[in-house]
Amino acid sequence: MELTLTDVPVPGELLTAHVEPLIRVLRPALDADGFARFAAEAAGQGLVFTAALDPAGRCLGVAAHRVLATSRGRVLFVDDLVTSPAARSTGVGARLLAALAERGRAAGCVRIELDSGVQNHGAHRFYHARRMAVAAFHFTLDLHPERP
Template identity: 40%
Template sequence: MKIALAENEADIARCYPVMVELRPHLKAADFPARVRKQQATGFHLAYLEEAGAVCAVTGFRYLETLAWGKILYVDDLVAAEAMRSRGHGGQLLDWLVAQAKQNHCDEFHLDSGVQRFGAHRFYLAHRLDITCHHFALKLK
């Protein structure tokens, strides 16, 4: 098992089949360009691979905020549905927390859709706390 950053087109494309399980609106043809655009502003795409298959994917960034100081913010975290309950998500989450510590972050943050009850159980089991509500307004 290995965790690596997706930094080239081939690795970015390999992450798509797992990411689309979390973000079904994404299109395969647009995915690499969207990732590249976000990478230009500090986004990182990482994946956990086992036996040559991408099993889990995460998108994250480092931010400086007045509220929390330096944080690692997780945009996306998903394990392939066919491979869930094998520890891949937990290993990727632990890796993310280690990245936050190595990069001297004050806190670790992620949002999770209110309908994702299984994900909430997972996060709570991994010692994350529910600390706020996230509000959004669609403009398009």
Template identity: 40%
Template sequence: MSAEIRIAETDDEIAACFPVIHALRPHLSEPEFVPLIRRMEAGAYRLAYLAEHGRPVAVAGFRIGENLPWGRFMYVDDLVTDPAHRSRGHGRTMLSWLKRHAAEAGCGQLRLDSGVQRKDAHRFYEREGMEMVSLHFMMPIPGD
């Protein structure tokens, strides 16, 4: 499959990614999506997309970072293919692009978290050579 993956730079490109991201993140609202992405870009977040016929069918949100336990790494916040376009190799293409982009950025690792309920995603990641290496814990912080 020949596909071009691009970084969403314009508001229109970012907005076009919303329907795909919404499949993974249904709590997000469309009117707030572009402003949210713009705020996250200040923390190095980038949104990449694979388009078919001018429309995004797979989207990845990622950031390049560096820390003590991992060194320089790429963290993938979001990786999703439009449900109507799954099982066509788009996820594999996007993950391959992310690996190349991480290598070009000098990263030694590509990391992501996946919800424990996403068994199909876990099988995909393992088929693509990723290892399950940790558990991720969280604790809500009560607001006012």
């Protein structure tokens, strides 16, 4: 499948029209205003949205990522990696992940890291097929338990 990978400006029309709907597939509790606030704040923290566009300009996948300095070394952290439901198993996610690996190497990163929800078995199969390992548990503590 022919794809063009492009970094998406924040704010911008491509972000709102194409990236936001895909991120919201992955994060359905995020409404339009919440996405706009998240994108603006996260971009200020170094988050980059990379979109995979088909020849017609349709966004088939998105990777939201940033380089982090950690005690484990420099890592390319993937906040979100999502493929359009209609384009799954067509190579879009693999192409995005390969591009992220290239970026990480160029940025001096020692690895790619990401979190995946424990219920997302399809994503787990995808990551395992690309030789990614389960290296840690990610624990959370809700600081506002009264909020849904």
